[in-house]
Amino acid sequence: MPIYELSEEGISAMPKTTFAAQNIRERDDLQRYLKSQIDIIAPHTMVIAEEFGDWDVSRRRIDLLCLDKAANLVVIELKRTEDGGHMELQAVRYSAMVSTMTFEQVIEAHRRYLDANKIEEDAEQRILDFLDWSEPDDDSFAQDVRIVLASAEFSKELTCAVLWLNEKGLDIRCVKMEPYSDGTRVLLDVQQVIPLPETEQFQVQVRHKKQREQQARSQVGRDRSTFSGSVGGIPFEGLNKRRLMLHLVSALINSGNATPEQLSSLIYWRENALFKRYQGELSADEFKEKIMVGDVGGQVARVDRFFHTDDQLFRVAGGTYALTNQWGARTAEAVKLIVEKYTELQIVVTVN
Numbered sequence: 634m635p636i637y638e639l640s641e642e643g644i645s646a647m648p649k650t651t652f653a654a655q656n657i658r659e660r661d662d663l664q665r666y667l668k669s670q671i672d673i674i675a676p677h678t679m680v681i682a683e684e685f686g687d688w689d690v691s692r693r694r695i696d697l698l699c700l701d702k703a704a705n706l707v708v709i710e711l712k713r714t715e716d717g718g719h720m721e722l723q724a725v726r727y728s729a730m731v732s733t734m735t736f737e738q739v740i741e742a743h744r745r746y747l748d749a750n751k752i753e754e755d756a757e758q759r760i761l762d763f764l765d766w767s768e769p770d771d772d773s774f775a776q777d778v779r780i781v782l783a784s785a786e787f788s789k790e791l792t793c794a795v796l797w798l799n800e801k802g803l804d805i806r807c808v809k810m811e812p813y814s815d816g817t818r819v820l821l822d823v824q825q826v827i828p829l830p831e832t833e834q835f836q837v838q839v840r841h842k843k844q845r846e847q848q849a850r851s852q853v854g855r856d857r858s859t860f861s862g863s864v865g866g867i868p869f870e871g872l873n874k875r876r877l878m879l880h881l882v883s884a885l886i887n888s889g890n891a892t893p894e895q896l897s898s899l900i901y902w903r904e905n906a907l908f909k910r911y912q913g914e915l916s917a918d919e920f921k922e923k924i925m926v927g928d929v930g931g932q933v934a935r936v937d938r939f940f941h942t943d944d945q946l947f948r949v950a951g952g953t954y955a956l957t958n959q960w961g962a963r964t965a966e967a968v969k970l971i972v973e974k975y976t977e978l979q980i981v982v983t984v985n
Contacts, residue, residue: 636813647813652713659713674783674808677702679763682742695727705777712784720782721794728778736769767904772961780805862982874960879940886947893954900967908954915953917943
């Protein structure tokens, strides 16, 4: 669809052009422009590195490697061509290569990026500030890799492949960047075409549902440890890690022995990610509606990263809190801190 100019003479169409006709190159121009304004094609992300290729002896490079607010890596591939080439296959290959990156490796990549661009900031602190974390959280970092393809146009073969890959659980977005020129100015029409913005939330929910069903059918390799014990003399048994933490935190908050803020301070490595809080006393549906506004995709829906049913939410001091259900290798450490801190509740926990 063309861009129209409205003037005193009337409405006139702005002629469409190509990046090649305007001598706009991929790396020297498009990539250079977008890395400082990445929200144009990938909202709520920060650039970690450009021309990134820290793997074996391959000469392949990711145009822009980014991070989103959910701490997922984002592979961004740019093309100035009129069909997008085979960029979806290239991006999938790159995503597999970076999927095992650790927080420390991302910091190092970002440090090199800052040095190359003469930005005098601390790489680790810059990432922590973007994620709103006080300290690194390896359990929540890089749980998924998203893909953003940006091109002047996409071929039918490419769009069919992307739609199929998304249906299979990947998160690939296609952003069309169409240039227009009147001979003196070059205008850029930027639109996300896959998934369509008006259907994106629905498609994300469908994908999450399929993934949860697949995960439920395949539990191989998961930690199936269960825990028993008592809190204040009241026994519990057969709880997994997630349910154990919910049980302990619920006992502490509901008894008035601890506030969400105090527990966040105690479990210091999860300080900014232990609870999600919204102002007001919200129902489960209201909480879900608010938290899903900021969902950026990934393998797990944002709301499903928290205990969020009506009986699991905490309504304290004019706010509604939801406890994270993302518990990993440091769960035992969190339990130990709680047991030692709140001795008056006589908490006993044993592994079955």
